[in-house]
Amino acid sequence: MARILVLNGPNLNALGRRPAGHYGTMSLEQINQEISKKAAEFNPEFNLEVEFFQSNTEGELVDRIQAGWGNIDGIIINPGALTHYGYSLKDALIDAAVPVIEVHLSNIHARERWRSRSVIADVAQGQIAGFGWRSYTAAIEILAGLIQDRGTGPG
Numbered sequence: 505m506a507r508i509l510v511l512n513g514p515n516l517n518a519l520g521r522r523p524a525g526h527y528g529t530m531s532l533e534q535i536n537q538e539i540s541k542k543a544a545e546f547n548p549e550f551n552l553e554v555e556f557f558q559s560n561t562e563g564e565l566v567d568r569i570q571a572g573w574g575n576i577d578g579i580i581i582n583p584g585a586l587t588h589y590g591y592s593l594k595d596a597l598i599d600a601a602v603p604v605i606e607v608h609l610s611n612i613h614a615r616e617r618w619r620s621r622s623v624i625a626d627v628a629q630g631q632i633a634g635f636g637w638r639s640y641t642a643a644i645e646i647l648a649g650l651i652q653d654r655g656t657g658p659g
């Protein structure tokens with residue numbers, strides 16, 4: 505059994521109403537359903553439990569990460585604009601000491617200059633950006649693989 509925490513930061517609760525050219529038309533709820541469907545593909549041999557949390561407040565994201573200490577095996581996070589300046593979020597991810605995948609719906613490297621800098625990137629195992637909701641389902645597949653590799657070493 506493995507537990508994965510899927511975190512979304514500020515304004516991602518408004519998906520579906522944000523500019524579709526960058527973020528697509530799906531609501532966060534619909535994206536979470538796609539993530540759950542993908543996670544279910546790994547069951548029953550590899551029981552993947554996914555928890556979802558969104559907040560517009562950095563401190564609440566930090567609290568949720570701390571609450572998962574010791575019982576979370578990996579984190580998928582779209583930090584929203586906190587990507588670019590969220591140092592307490594960054595510290596919480598370091599302290600969690602589990603694999604982290606940073607995801608973005610849009611390609612943050614092909615937009616305004618300030619978006620291309622992520623303060624989270626160097627504490628994440630990797631970043632997936634630019635594939636809309638599929639950035640999240642790609643992340644769950646990769647994270648499940650990484651967790652499965654535990655004990656046998658990276659494949």
Ligand code: DQA
Pocket residue numbers: 514515516582583584585586587607608609610611612619
């Ligand atoms: C985002 C990109 C960020 O720059 C922006 O502030 C967001 C969403 C994305 O998923 O593309 O809110 O993280």
